[in-house]
Amino acid sequence: MNILLLTNEYPPRVYGGAGVHVECLSRELARLEGGRHKLNILCFGEQRENGGNIEVRGVESAADLPCRDPRHGKLLDGLHRNLLMTGLAEEADVIHCHTWYTHLAGCLLRSMLKAPLVLTTHSLEPHRPWKAEQLGSAYEAARWVEKTAYQNADGVVAVSEAMKEDVEALYGVPGQRVRVIHNGIDPDVYRPVFDDEVLRAYGIDPGVPYLLFVGRITRQKGVAHLVSAVPRLDPSIQVVLCAGAPDTEAIGRETAEAVERVKGLDGRRVVWISETIPRHRLVVLYSHAHLFVCPSVYEPFGIINLEAMACETPVVASAVGGIPEIVTDGETGRLVPFEPSAEDPPHPARPDRFSRDLARAVNDLFGHPDRLRKMGVQCRRRVEEKFSWRSIARQTLDYYRSLADHFRPNRLPGSRKKAEEKIFGLSPLS
Numbered sequence: 001m002n003i004l005l006l007t008n009e010y011p012p013r014v015y016g017g018a019g020v021h022v023e024c025l026s027r028e029l030a031r032l033e034g035g036r037h038k039l040n041i042l043c044f045g046e047q048r049e050n051g052g053n054i055e056v057r058g059v060e061s062a063a064d065l066p067c068r069d070p071r072h073g074k075l076l077d078g079l080h081r082n083l084l085m086t087g088l089a090e091e092a093d094v095i096h097c098h099t100w101y102t103h104l105a106g107c108l109l110r111s112m113l114k115a116p117l118v119l120t121t122h123s124l125e126p127h128r129p130w131k132a133e134q135l136g137s138a139y140e141a142a143r144w145v146e147k148t149a150y151q152n153a154d155g156v157v158a159v160s161e162a163m164k165e166d167v168e169a170l171y172g173v174p175g176q177r178v179r180v181i182h183n184g185i186d187p188d189v190y191r192p193v194f195d196d197e198v199l200r201a202y203g204i205d206p207g208v209p210y211l212l213f214v215g216r217i218t219r220q221k222g223v224a225h226l227v228s229a230v231p232r233l234d235p236s237i238q239v240v241l242c243a244g245a246p247d248t249e250a251i252g253r254e255t256a257e258a259v260e261r262v263k264g265l266d267g268r269r270v271v272w273i274s275e276t277i278p279r280h281r282l283v284v285l286y287s288h289a290h291l292f293v294c295p296s297v298y299e300p301f302g303i304i305n306l307e308a309m310a311c312e313t314p315v316v317a318s319a320v321g322g323i324p325e326i327v328t329d330g331e332t333g334r335l336v337p338f339e340p341s342a343e344d345p346p347h348p349a350r351p352d353r354f355s356r357d358l359a360r361a362v363n364d365l366f367g368h369p370d371r372l373r374k375m376g377v378q379c380r381r382r383v384e385e386k387f388s389w390r391s392i393a394r395q396t397l398d399y400y401r402s403l404a405d406h407f408r409p410n411r412l413p414g415s416r417k418k419a420e421e422k423i424f425g426l427s428p429l430s
Contacts, residue, residue, distance in 0.1 A: 001400060002038045003029065004092035004109070006085060006102035008078070010043035010056060015245060016216065017303045018099050018122040021159075021183055028393035030054050037397070040092065042085045044078075044101070059084045071136035079104055079145075086112070094118060094400045100125060100142055103149035114409035116154035118400070121163045123300050126170055130219035133248050147171055155403045157396065159183050159301040160322025166300075179399050182325070183301045184389040190283055190310035192380075198284040202240075203271050210238035210271075211362060212289035212313070214282065214304055215296075217246035217255050222295035222318065222338075224255065225355045229295075230262040230270065232359035237268075237366055242285065244274040286311035290372055291365055295358055297338055299323050306387055309333075309379035314372055316361045318354070326387075332379045334361040 005026060009019030022041075030039055030053050039054045047058035061084070065076040082105040089095075089109050096118045097106035103119070110117040125131065125143045132139040150156065150171040156178045158164035164178050196206040204210060211233075215221035223243050230239055241259065246252030263270045277285065286292065292308035294317035301322040305315050309326070315333035317323045329335040336357045365372055 001093045001397070001404070002091060003040070003400065004089055004095045004113075004115070005039060005041045005098070006043075006089075006095065006105050006109075007041065007098040008044045008101035009098075010041060010045065010047055010058075013043070013045045013047070016122075017183070017301065018120075020303055021120070021122065022098050024184065024186060024389045025393060025396065026054065028389045029397060031390075032393055032397055040090065042088060042102075042105075044081055057088060059088065069136045069138070071134060072138040075135055075138035075141055082108075085109075089113065091115075093404050096120070096400075097149070098122060100146040100149070103145050107149055107152055110152070110154075111409075116400075116403040116407040117149075117152070118155045118157060118403065119149060119153045120157040121159060121167050121300060123298070124163070124166055124170060127166070127298050128220060130247070133219075133250070153177070154407060155179065155399060157181050157399065160325050162321045162325070163300045179395075181392055181395045181399070182322075182387060183303050183306070184387045184392040185303065185306040185310050185383055186389055187310050187380075187384050189279070190286070190307050190383075192287045192312050193280075193283050194287055195284050196288075198281050199288055201281075202273050202277075202285070204240055204285075204288075205238060205269065206288070208238040208269065209236070209290045209366065210240045210288070211291045211293050211316075211366075212240045212242070212285055212308070213293050213295070214242040214277075214285075214307075215294075217243050217251055219247070219251070220296060220298050222297045224258060225295045225297070225352065226293055226358065227255070227258045227262060228352065228355040229359040229362070230268060231265055232356060232363075233268070234363050234366060235266050235268055237362070239268070239270045240273070240285065240289070241271065242273045242277055242282070244276060282307075283311060286313050289313050290369075291316060291333075291362060293358065293362065294318065294323065295354070296320060296323070302326055306383055310383045312376035312380045314365065314375035314379055316358065316365065328378075328382065332375055332382055334365060336361050 007022045011023050035053050041056045045058035047056050049056035059081045061077045061080045063080050067073050078101045085105040086108045092113050092115045095109050095115050098120050106117050125146050158178050158180045164180050167173050199206045259272050286308050292313045292315045299321040305326050315327050317327050318338040319335040320338050327333045338354050
């Protein structure tokens with residue numbers, strides 16, 4: 001097949017789970033069936049790669065686009081890159097878009113190349129209202145782009161059963177057009193690796209047990225809830241926060257102030273690493289950690305948990321989105337129900353119920369080291385059995401073929417009520 005992948009993130013510009021997904025999926029698709037399938041990847045950036053059966057072209061936007069609100073610039077820049085992608089794309093048997101950043105190009109190319117359009121649900125904008133802090137009123141436009149694309153896509157890949165339910169409920173996508181294909185992990189890359197010197201380089205005491213958080217500083221990842229839980233943790237637990245790339249300057253300041261308030265509290269040790277950590281070193285941090293904590297308030301899947309589990313590190317995570325499909329409560333870690341706090345962000349002096357429950361789960365597991373070790377072994381076993389990228393690539397390729405076999409280029413799938421509506425026919429946001 002001739003596969004066209006459209007994505008914002010692609011190496012070396014990878015900063016989230018969607019980028020990891022595209023990187024690993026494209027590599028495995030290229031290997032399948034003796035490398036007989038051609039992948040054309042258009043992404044945001046300066047990337048240029050043409051080797052074997054993968055061609056990568058980064059799309060840059062040099063236009064000086066006027067906007068009355070500086071926060072609108074991110075949307076306009078993305079839409080401009082979409083138009084450039086539309087002009088650069090060549091023939092394809094299937095078009096696969098990742099995140100709303102490329103949905104406009106996908107919708108246009110579906111008609112122009114007469115190929116089926118597939119979207120992967122890495123997240124859905126209606127569940128991320130904090131994005132308005134970044135985009136201003138352009139957030140509403142982003143939601144419209146996303147909704148229009150989902151209602152006109154030929155197929156949708158949901159990364160979890162929870163995401164399948166969401167895309168059906170939010171956008172009215174018929175269930176027969178949605179297929180669940182989980183995210184995955186490369187167990188050869190993420191595996192137990194130990195090196196005390198790497199810990200020392202980041203200011204982590206190798207002799208003190210620690211819990212680990214890895215994620216962007218964004219409302220979605222719930223780092224404020226974890227910081228709020230610190231005063232309730234056993235004082236002997238070292239807390240390591242690998243948290244950077246704040247969504248806004250404001251949330252960056254909030255996080256810095258919150259971390260400073262809990263540092264040294266009753267002799268507690270909190271290590272904050274704000275810079276990007278190379279993958280080979282991150283694997284070491286995962287491996288040495290006694291526990292990984294994922295306090296996300298919204299998580300369609302949660303590749304980050306697989307990374308920790310592959311390194312034999314149990315997980316305490318919020319029971320939201322696709323996380324319960326990864327973490328088995330009582331076997332590979334603990335799941336903590338999330339109930340939103342009336343206070344946003346939570347203040348460490350007044351922890352919300354979720355923060356208290358996080359602390360209770362962490363303290364309980366740290367108090368039973370033998371149970372932690374057994375959970376670590378079970379974590380690795382579960383990853384190897386259930387979340388191989390090779391298996392995920394095969395499922396994706398099979399889905400491509402089924403869509404291509406039944407594609408009708410002159411008929412849009414549309415919404416259930418308006419199947420005949422044109423791609424950019426006015427449709428309400430609600």
